Amino acid sequence: MNATQHPELAVSTRGLTKRYGDYTAVDHVDLEIRRGEIFALLGPNGAGKSTTIEMLEGYRSPTSGTATVLGENPLGASAAWRARIGIVSQQAADIERFTVREIVRHFASLYPDALNPEETLERCGLGEKMSARVPSLSGGQKRRLDVALGIIGKPELLFLDEPTTGFDPAARREFWELIRELGDDGTTILLTTHYLDEAEHLAQRVGVIARGKLLEVAPIDELGGVEARVPIVSWRDADGRQFAERTRTPGALVTKLVAEHDGEPRDLAVKRPSLEDIYLDMLERINTEAAASAPASPAPTSTTTEQNR
Numbered sequence: 001m002n003a004t005q006h007p008e009l010a011v012s013t014r015g016l017t018k019r020y021g022d023y024t025a026v027d028h029v030d031l032e033i034r035r036g037e038i039f040a041l042l043g044p045n046g047a048g049k050s051t052t053i054e055m056l057e058g059y060r061s062p063t064s065g066t067a068t069v070l071g072e073n074p075l076g077a078s079a080a081w082r083a084r085i086g087i088v089s090q091q092a093a094d095i096e097r098f099t100v101r102e103i104v105r106h107f108a109s110l111y112p113d114a115l116n117p118e119e120t121l122e123r124c125g126l127g128e129k130m131s132a133r134v135p136s137l138s139g140g141q142k143r144r145l146d147v148a149l150g151i152i153g154k155p156e157l158l159f160l161d162e163p164t165t166g167f168d169p170a171a172r173r174e175f176w177e178l179i180r181e182l183g184d185d186g187t188t189i190l191l192t193t194h195y196l197d198e199a200e201h202l203a204q205r206v207g208v209i210a211r212g213k214l215l216e217v218a219p220i221d222e223l224g225g226v227e228a229r230v231p232i233v234s235w236r237d238a239d240g241r242q243f244a245e246r247t248r249t250p251g252a253l254v255t256k257l258v259a260e261h262d263g264e265p266r267d268l269a270v271k272r273p274s275l276e277d278i279y280l281d282m283l284e285r286i287n288t289e290a291a292a293s294a295p296a297s298p299a300p301t302s303t304t305t306e307q308n309r
């Protein structure tokens with residue numbers, strides 16, 4: 001069944017919810033991702049990122065709410081729709097018998113307008129491994145193969161679930177380059193990551209999810225609001241007591257402290273909160289609020305475990 005969706009949107013959800021028994025893994029998520037956007041979903045372990053993505057891919061059914069992806073309901077979407085999306089999930093490809101080239105060629109043959117397999121492998125840094133069998137690849141190289149398989153069908157929308165886990169720093173940089181190129185070509189990308197620098201490098205907007213709830217969606221440099229970015233000046237007095245003050249005019253405060261201390265205050269530091277500081281503050285706040293509003297949702301039990309959907 002075709003759903004109505006604003007043509008500029010690649011993804012839109014309303015009240016998207018997934019429950020396992022009494023446990024709510026994804027809780028009324030309203031999310032809009034524009035076509036051509038690179039969007040990063042951040043959140044701690046178990047926050048609900050993969051569950052959200054899997055509902056958008058059509059691999060998990062929502063308990064309630066709706067999702068529209070490239071104009072269709074992902075559940076039971078058409079084969080033509082499936083050819084328009086690319087998926088790099090957390091499970092690495094494990095195709096024992098084949099060489100890298102064979103497997104990528106096979107995947108390419110499944111799509112109406114696939115990329116060139118050899119060129120794609122070069123782009124993914126596997127040019128020298130085309131004739132290698134999959135089991136002989138290192139962890140990072142297997143992940144690159146996953147990425148090659150995810151993009152081979154020239155997707156309009158690419159889902160990347162923690163794509164650079166296990167990459168060495170150089171491989172991550174190369175991967176970021178590849179993702180930026182895909183973004184420049186107009187591919188919409190939804191990625192989840194635990195690396196804030198990755199989100200900073202790649203994403204135009206980020207969403208933070210924790211305990212299944214989407215806490216905030218914002219351009220990366222506006223996350224947490226203006227207030228969260230106010231610098232903190234810290235110092236010690238002559239007795240060694242630690243002080244810290246948030247101020248929009250750190251220079252003026254430092255000048256005042258220097259005058260008051262008749263010289264350099266001890267351990268003087270001016271710190272502008274990093275994205276990581278802001279993100280961790282948000283998570284701490286939500287955990288404190290959750291603890292205050294007990295009883296919390298019980299953790300999922302084996303009786304509520306759902307294997308596939």
Ligand SMILES: Nc1ncnc2c1ncn2[C@@H]1O[C@H](COP(=O)(O)OP(=O)(O)OP(=O)(O)O)[C@@H](O)[C@H]1O
Nearest residue numbers: 020025044045046047048049050051300305306307
């Ligand atoms: N099939 C299932 N049955 C029961 N609970 C599940 C099932 N799948 C996921 N969950 C629970 O739902 C919550 C969200 O899981 P999800 O995999 O979406 O988290 P995540 O944000 O992707 O975490 P991570 O960063 O660790 O990959 C977790 O508490 C998880 O244990």
